[in-house]
Amino acid sequence: MKLVAVTSCPTGIAHSEMAAEALEVAAKAKGHEIEVEVxxxxxxxxxxxxxxxxxxxxxxxxxxxxRDRDRFAHLPAVEVRTREAIDRASAIVDQAVAAAERAPARATAAAGAGAAGASRTDDGERDVLASVTGKSTSKGEEVRRWLMTGVSYMIPFVVGGGILIALSFAIADAVEVTQHAIFVPGEGVQSAAALGIDLRTWFGVLLLAIGGTAFSMLVPVLAGFIAFAMADRPGITPGFVGGLIAVQVEAGFLGGLVAGLLAGGIVMGLKRIPVTGTIKRMMPILIYPIIGTLAVGALMYLVVGEPVAALNAALSGWLGGLSGANQILLGLLLGMMMAFDMGGPVNKVAYAFGIAALDAGNFQVMAAIMAAGMTPPLGLALATVVRKRLFSQEEREAGEAAWIMGASFITEGAIPFAAADPLRVIPSLMVGSAVTGALSFWFNATLQAPHGGIWVIGVIGNWPLYLVAIAIGTVVTAGMVILLKSVGREAPAAPAAPAAA
Amino acid sequence: MSPTISDLITPALVTVDLTATDRRAAIDELAQLLEADGRVSDRATYVDAVWAREEETGGTGMESGVAIPHAKTPAVSRAGIAFGRSAAGVDFGAEDDTPSDLVFLIAAPEGADDLHVRVLSRIARKLIHESFRTSLREADSSQAVVDIIQREVEL
Structure with a gap:
């Protein structure tokens, strides 16, 4: 099969070159032709x-x-990070081959469309997408990448703002801090004496003001960077402005998603208008910011803002109304999502849902998500201690680090184990996390900070039971891992060493 | 005239027993080799430049245990590569926290067109091959390391 690949990293060239080499080696080993553009x-x-x-x-x-991604618009695509290509080039080549085989008609359509990257296909659904976004390839993957770009730029704001807010509530009275303002227009910044409060409360007010400011950026940053992922730099202005309008019209995160996609789509459309000469030079300076922002702003205020705000309110209401069995089901589902790819896109979708819930005033969802994100490394760490012989020396060392990473809600601590033995490890993690997620809901644990692991225990509601939920999930994860690893080991070894131990 | 790999790395630039245990000290230890060999004129400035690059990229360590710290600065008088092998490994910020036991420190003078980048990309590409890494890990002397690199990374 003939494949092409593009590798790219933001700084330096080491990772892009290594990914290129890894893909070339893997493709040739499988008898495919590949040309890689670094x-x-x-x-x-x-x-x-x-x-x-x-x-x-x-x-x-x-x-x-x-750069110039449109050239490949007619091809089925597999998209990964350079590090994934370096580590798992062989599997990624297989995915690309499978993607090509799933889409047999596309190759001929592509040949008909020529190499100019025109998006003519026989597939009506794909044509619709092409007209909206200017892209016609693997739309699910593409949309996912846009959304994940937005979410990953937003997360530092979530973490910074959320932890500061949580700290504010931890050190001072949560009701009292919200009744004061650190800055009063016309009067300037307020001292503790001027507000008539003690220093501890005053510091809480300060933390709340800073954290709140970071939080107020969430939706605009989300929208701005979704648009950036879609349309590059020209997407940023319409995206941010659309996101700010989403906040004004109370359309929340959903509004931010819509604003980002609209801004990106509109600028992508503008970029496709064939222009030359002076006009072409004016496009990025004048046309994209003015027309793009006008179009997105008008759409947000006049067309989509209010329906999305209604939808957002419905989501909040649904979350608030969830009870009993439904909550536990949600906990199971979110738990499995958190463990499935350990910091990858599925995990981030669950996490983004938690942030949306936090924004909507539901603190149980975030608690369940954080607990479920902590148990994968914790469970593996426990397993390496309980059954050393099932793990390599490297894994045992990784297990030591996994205690800290798990306690700090860094789910990625499980990746070395999952990469080495995905079929046994990932299902085990998902079971343990699902149990923890469900228990967290059942115990009615709450969390107002979006990150921090065990270090934000002070702001967790029902924390003793929350720790119980995490402990149970950790034990379940470890038990599953040990069970599956033992079964897998004994089967091939059985003929050689029957009834050993 | 463009340099060949043998102009860039010699046994004097190789240590199979890197003693430093942290990233900055490891860079400095290898930079001393470049300085003693007359390739780096201002070691402090050079190390700062390498460090800045490390910080900017979050570290040049990779999961395979390899790190490629590098800088292009006027503090380098002649292009060179120093290589250090560390028994314990040094944290170079690899994504999975694998300590780097094979450290390539690359020095390029200002105006070295794309030499810096070409050497880096050659080595980076070779490092994908497990056999190359294994032979570097097994080499028993500085000369053996240089022989392996010369054989594998011909410019």
Missing amino acids: QGAAGGPPIGAATIAAAEAVIFAVDATV
């Missing part, structure tokens, strides 16, 4: 149009935006 500091020549036209699938191993 987009980076050194970079190589772009892949020729004829090669792209003849290719059956494209792999993007990228940590940064792909």
Whole structure:
């Protein structure tokens, strides 16, 4: 099979070159032809149009935006980070081949469309998408990447703002701090004496003001960077403005998502208008910011803002109304999502849902999500202690670090184990996290900070039972891992060493 | 005239027993080799430049145990690569926290067109191959390391 790939990393060239080499080696080992374009500091020549036209699938191993991505728009695509390509090139080549095989008609459609990246296909659904976004490839993947870009830029704001707010509530009276303002227009910044409160409360008021300011940026940052992922720098202004309007019209996170997608889509559309000369130079300076922002702003205020706000209110209401069995089901589902890819897109979707719930005033969802994100590393750490012989020396060392990472809600601490033995480890993690998520809901644990693990115990509601939920999930995870690893080991070893131990 | 790999790395630039245990000290230890060999004229400035690059990228360590700290600065008088092997490994910020036991410190003078980048990309590409890493881990002397690199990374 003929494949093409683009590798790219934001700084330096080491990772993009290594990913390129890894993909070349893996593809050739499997008897495929591959041509890789390295987009980076050194970079190589772009892949020729004829090669792209003849290719059956494209792999993007990228940590940064792909230049001239439209060239590949007609190809089924697999998109990963450079590090994934370095570690698992073979599996990624298989995915690309599978993607090409799933889409047999596309290669011929692509040949008909030529190498110019035109998005003519026989598939009506794909044509609709193309007209909206200017892209026609693997729309699910593409949309996912846009959303994840937005979410990943938003998370530092969530963490910074959320922890400061949680700290404020922890050190001072949560009701009292909200009754004062650190800055009063016309009177300036207020001292503790001026507010008539003690120093501890005053510091809480200060923390709340700073954290709240960071939080107020969440939706605009989300929208701005979704639009950035779609349309590059020209997407940022319409995206941020659309996000701010989403906040004004009380459309919340859903509004932010819509604003970002609208802004990105509109600027992508504007970029497709064929222009030359002076007009072309004016596009990024004048046309994108003015027309793009006007269009997004008008749509947000006049068309989509209010329906999305209603939807947002409905979501909040649904969350608030969830009870009993439904909550536990939600806990099971979110728990499994948190453990499924340990910091990957599915995990982030669950996490983003938790933030949306937090925003809507439901603190149980975030508690369940954090607990479920803590048990994968904790459970593996426990397993390495209880059954040393099932783990390699490296894994046992990783287990030591996994205690801290798990306690700090860094689910990624489980990745070394999952990468080495995914079929046994990932289901085990999902079971343990699902149990923890459900228990957290059942125990009615609450969390107002979006991160922090065990270190924010002071702001967790029902914390003793919350710790119980985490402990049970940790034990379940460890038990599952040990069970599955033992079963897998004994089966092949049985003929050689029967009835050993 | 563009340099070949043998102009860039010699046994004097290799240590198979890196003693430093933290990233900055490891960079400095390898930079001393470059300085003693007359390739770095201002070690402090060079190390600062390498450090800045580490901080900017979050570390050049990779999960395979390899790190490629590097900088292009006027503090380098002649291009070179220092290589250090650490028994315990040094944290170079790899995504999975794997300590780096194979450390390539690359020095390029200002105006070295894309030499810096070409050497880096050659080595980075070779490092994908497990056999290359294994032979570097098994080499028993500085000369053996240089022989392996020369054989594998021909410019």
